[in-house]
Amino acid sequence: MSHPSSATSPKKRKRDGPTHESLSFELDSSCSKETTGPLLVSFPALQAPEDTPFRCYGRKKMKKDNQKDKDDDGGKYERPLVVGEAPAVEFVSNEEESRRAADSGCSYLLAVHDPRTSKIKVLPFHQTPYILTRTVKALKSIPPADAPSALDYRDARNALGETFGTKKAKAAIRAQERNRVDVNAMKGVIGHVVEGIDEKAEGLLTKEEAKDLVDSTRLVPPFSATATEPEDIYALNDIIPESEMKALNITPLEHNLTTRVMPWKYSKWITAHLKRLDQNEDNSKARKRKLKMLLYVSIMILFRRVMKDRSGLDKDTIYEKMNSVPSTVVDGLLSRFTETTRGSSVHIFTSTMATKLMSYLLALCLRVDDFVSNPRILADDFSLATTNIQNAYRSLGCKLKTLSERELANRGYSDTLADTKFAVLVAPVQFPKAKTGRKKGQA
Structure with missing residues (x-):
């Protein structure tokens, strides 16, 4: 099968x-x-x-x-x-x-x-x-058409917008046309416009002249922009006039190096410098000059405290509150750091004068500190925020930076100040540029 x-x-x-x-x-x-x-x-x-x-x-x-x-x-x-x-x-x-x-x-x-x-x-x-x-x-026999210009393109776009656009788009087109400049109409008057610009520009300042004008209005002591050493930027005679320097009596201070014999007795910064001078037995001319500078710093601090009342004080009241200060020094401070109205004997300590006094005071402190100052100590003496003192030092042309261990040791500072930013005056002096940008939130 x-x-x-x-x-x-x-x-x-x-x-x-x-x-x-x-x-x-x-x-x-x-x-x-x-x-x-x-x-x-x-x-x-x-x-x-x-x-x-x-x-x-x-x-x-x-x-x-x-x-x-x-x-x-x-x-x-x-x-x-x-x-x-x-x-x-x-x-x-x-x-x-x-x-x-x-x-x-x-x-x-x-x-x-x-x-x-x-x-x-x-x-x-x-x-x-x-x-x-x-x-x-x-x-091939038809010549190629020229590419449309930007003006032709804009006219065609505006024509479409006028025909098919929304009300908002049409309003924007009309506003743009109103602001449009007729180039052909300007050809006849362009020469007159240029001549007018040249004529008006004759009175404008050059870049160097504008810089000199800005520098002249700075609320700082007279300075040298070409100085190559920090001690030559702000001359001592421009901070303390010679007549006032001669009027200062440091004899009580030489016998007792404490702030108790000074016009202002509560400055930590002055106390620290007097301790350093006490350890130095040198009686040289430089030491005496430093004592006069410390005495003048104490006088400026007292003057700032006395003139706190912005409504103004008459000269007799100021003399009474600064009775331990020579009248020559008081008159010099009043003439440089106060304002008076015509026909009035009242001296007003305006905010501009307060800024100017602070700049002179800190410039003098820089010279005593060998041009490296600690803003934090001075902020305590003036009862101000540290940032305010730092900004005042910046206006003098100082750079804020920390010091190395070696620099701290050379200046006799403790290692605990390693993170502290010191104000260092560097030559040639460079001032901060003015901020011209618009702040956030402003239209």
Whole structure:
């Protein structure tokens, strides 16, 4: 008995012609890098008629140094020019677009299948695709129109806005037109405008003159902008006039180096300097000058305390409150740091004068501190915030910075002041630039 499947299984039909188990690949040796070979072209956004004839035109040989367009193997020939012509359209390869396609990094291989031999012949393709552009023959005789100018573009845009825009857009267009300057109308008067500008500009200050004017209005002692040493920036005679310096009596202070014999007895800064002088037995002229400077700092602090009442004080009241100070010194302070109205004997300590007094006082403190001062100690003496004293030092041209351990040791300061920012006067003096920017939140 036969198997059922064998009785019903159909017989396979034999194919005509030769049979092949698999495809085989073969490299066409007729195409090499020395030959042009097949070319691959692309028609973006259009399709050329199938019967369009194409030709490839070679170009002249170029020198290697001046060559701009090279094929992939670095040859010395420029890429051929591909041209096709149909009855209504011409096609020409676009070098710029073709170069962009070459830079995209894609490479291509062309293969031809032979069904008789079941072989796929691979043609080496050494060049990137050619991007073709078209030209309509009927439009070649029409000259190209000029590109619209910015004025034409704006007029066309405004016309569309007037026709289809919202009320807000139309109002913006009309406002823009009102602010628009008619250049043609200005041509006749431009000469007069320029002459008027030149005439008015004659009275303007130069950059150097403007700087000198700003420096002259600074509420600081007279200074030297060309000084190369800190001690030459603010002269001592400009802070303490010679007549007032001679009027200072330091004899009680030489016998008792404490603040108890000074006009103002509560300054920590003066106390620290007197202790240093007490340890130094030197009776030189420099020591006496430093004592006079410390005495004058005490007088300026007292004067600031006395003149706190901004409503003003008469001279007799000021003399009474500063009875331990020579009258020559009091008169000098009143003339430099107070204001009086016509026909009145009342001396007013305005905010401008208070700033000026503070600048003179701190400039004198810098000289005593060898031009490196600690703003925190002086802030305690003046009952002010440290930032206010720091800003006052900046207005004198000081830089705020910390000192190294060596600098602290050389000046006799403790290591606990390593994080303290000292006011250091540096030559040549540089004042902070005035801020001209608009504050946040202001319109």
